[in-house]
Amino acid sequence: MSHTNSLWRNACVVVPMYNESSVIAEVVSEVLGHFDRVVCVDDGSTDDSAALARAAGATVVQHPINLGQGAALETGIRFALRDPVVSHVVTFDADGQHSVTDAEAMVRRAVEDDVQVVLGSRFLGSSEQVPLARRLLLRGATWFSRATTGLVLSDAHNGLRVLRRDAAQQLSLKLHGMSHASEILGKIAAEKWSYVEHPVTITYTDYSRAKGQRAYNAFNIAFDVAVSRVRHAA
Numbered sequence: 001m002s003h004t005n006s007l008w009r010n011a012c013v014v015v016p017m018y019n020e021s022s023v024i025a026e027v028v029s030e031v032l033g034h035f036d037r038v039v040c041v042d043d044g045s046t047d048d049s050a051a052l053a054r055a056a057g058a059t060v061v062q063h064p065i066n067l068g069q070g071a072a073l074e075t076g077i078r079f080a081l082r083d084p085v086v087s088h089v090v091t092f093d094a095d096g097q098h099s100v101t102d103a104e105a106m107v108r109r110a111v112e113d114d115v116q117v118v119l120g121s122r123f124l125g126s127s128e129q130v131p132l133a134r135r136l137l138l139r140g141a142t143w144f145s146r147a148t149t150g151l152v153l154s155d156a157h158n159g160l161r162v163l164r165r166d167a168a169q170q171l172s173l174k175l176h177g178m179s180h181a182s183e184i185l186g187k188i189a190a191e192k193w194s195y196v197e198h199p200v201t202i203t204y205t206d207y208s209r210a211k212g213q214r215a216y217n218a219f220n221i222a223f224d225v226a227v228s229r230v231r232h233a234a
Contacts, residue, residue, distance in 0.1 A: 010087040011107045011162075012037040012080035015058070016072030017094040021047040024094055028056035031092065034100045039079055041072040070180025074173040081168055089168045093159040095205075102200040106162045109198050116167040117188055117195040119153065120160035124199035149182075149189040153197060157181045160200055167193050 013035050017024055024040065031038050040053040044066035054060045061079050063072065073091055080089050088110055090103050098120075106118040159181070163171065171187060173180045188195055 008035050008104060008107060010085055011035055011090055012039060012083065012086045012088075013090045013092050013103065014073060014076030014080055015040045015053075015092050015094050016043055016069050016076060017041065017045065017049050017053065018043045018066060018069075018072075019045045019047050020049045020094040021045075021052055023096045024049050025052045025056040027092075027094055027096055028053050028058045031100050031103075032057045034104055035090070037080070037083070037086065039076050040094070041076040041079075043067055043069070043072040068180075070173045070183070073180060077163070077168050077171065081165065087165050089163045089165070091159055091161050091163070097202050097204065098160045099201050099203070102160060102198070103162075106160070106198045106200075109196065110162045110164055113196055115194040115196050116164045117193050118162040119155070119195060119197050120158040120200035121153070121155035121197040122158060122200060122202040123154040124197055149185050151185055151189050151195075153185070155197070156185060158200065158202075167191075 013031050015024075015027065015031070015038060017040050020027075028038055028040065038058040040050070040058040040060050042050040042053070042060055042062040044063045050060050050062055059079075061075055063075065076091075077089050080086050088107050090107065092098050092100075092103060102120060106120065109115075110118045161184070170191065171184065173183055187193070
């Protein structure tokens with residue numbers, strides 16, 4: 001499907017996936033209803049996620065083993081940038097939580113506001129049935145990010161974001177697990193990239209809750225980020 005609006009014709013949606021066979025075809029089909037380019041990075045899945053995503057119309061890049069979501073995003077972003085037409089890269093979760101119309105609006109915001117990064121925020125928008133434990137975890141992550149980067153954000157760990165090409169080219173993710181979200185924020189702060197938050201709707205389903213982060217991962221993320229910063233300072 002070719003979209004007449006050049007904003008979305010020149011954007012590439014990167015979807016990291018790991019054992020998402022029950023939802024990935026629907027997610028890809030929905031995204032392709034709005035964007036021309038979808039790259040799914042199969043991060044060592046043991047099910048048929050890759051075949052289903054490909055059949056739904058996505059370009060699929062595969063990791064032979066599971067490396068983590070950060071690594072999958074890194075691979076997907078590098079692959080997307082190989083196409084010189086791509087002006088923006090959208091990162092989009094595979095579990096059905098994100099809204100493709102929000103992604104469209106964020107690309108438009110990136111162009112109209114002339115910013116390098118647009119970060120989705122569920123706390124500016126709507127979160128349907130956010131579990132209390134998840135809400136507390138996200139609030140803690142937001143506080144941690146403010147304390148360590150100086151960025152004033154309402155939602156520090158939202159996987160829906162838009163990177164303008166120049167920012168995407170400079171981004172090199174070293175933290176391959178879930179800590180990549182904090183690493184991206186650190187890069188925004190260090191490089192003084194222009195950014196805005198944009199309200200988005202996150203739809204929590206039984207499936208997405210089961211796939212989501214456990215509370216103890218907050219400690220792992222904080223440790224990974226702290227170690228990374230010590231290494232860079234050394």
